[in-house]
Amino acid sequence: MSSRDTTSTDPLDEVLAQAFARSLDDLESPALTERVLEGVKREQRLRMLVTVLVTGLALVLAPLLLGPVIAPVLADLTGALALPDVTVPAAHTILAVAVAFVLAPWLYALVEDPL
């Protein structure tokens, strides 16, 4: 990992290397490491929850939204198919679908960092 010239015979290099090594030893903080790892695990759980939520919503709501589009096309193609009348979803269903689609990227943005 180290790209610094470690074969130097300069006494200053030795002094600096020792001072940095001592500081790094002192800065080792198990509590901070734990905080970091807790954060990582929390974020992983949140990410999983969002994925499950969004996938579930998509699976449930997509047929409702796409049904009215696909059904007439299929009926035209097959002609003879005795499909039931297409049911247009109620306004609140469409609204729920729209909200879910709008919220999905926002939910992802909560756990996805743009840096």
Place this chain on the structure above:
Amino acid sequence: MEQSDEALVQQAVGLADTEAFEVLVRRHQPRVLLLQRRLARDPALAEDLCQETFLRAWRKLATYDRRGSFAGWLAALARNVFLRHLRRTRRTRENEVGQGEDEVPADTAEGAVATTPELLDLERLLGAVSEDEQILLVLNYAHGLSSAEIAEIVGSKEGTVKSQIHRAKEKIRKHFGIGSAAADANAG
């Protein structure tokens, strides 16, 4: 045998292995904290920024392309986290006070250096050089980065970084009366 950083990254990304990432965190936490302390000049804030650095590293681990060392990638990320914090702080203050770009945040102001006992030796040594030079020395000595890697992180030229590090070392040498290898050879 100790696994390399690169192998651990591959494990953490491919298998979403938090244990591999844990090893990386334990290995690099002191270096990142030291860098954030030099940048933020506030021990409590440095801890928060250190935590933020590793969280972002976890999110962005798949983007590490192995062109440089993992330590260099992490140091660049740490610096970005600090700069982002600085921009956010400045924006908030500008909104609150209505002051311009010239304002220096209090936590980065001269004289607010953390002089905790465990850092006294290093503090004394680094006290002889400018803030920018301190960062270069931290990246060089603590993170083990080459001048080329440091140049990429700080957005400068390799030759410039080399001469800045040399100048910083000469300042420390002069300030503390530490002889050079050549001088010692001549003396002996």
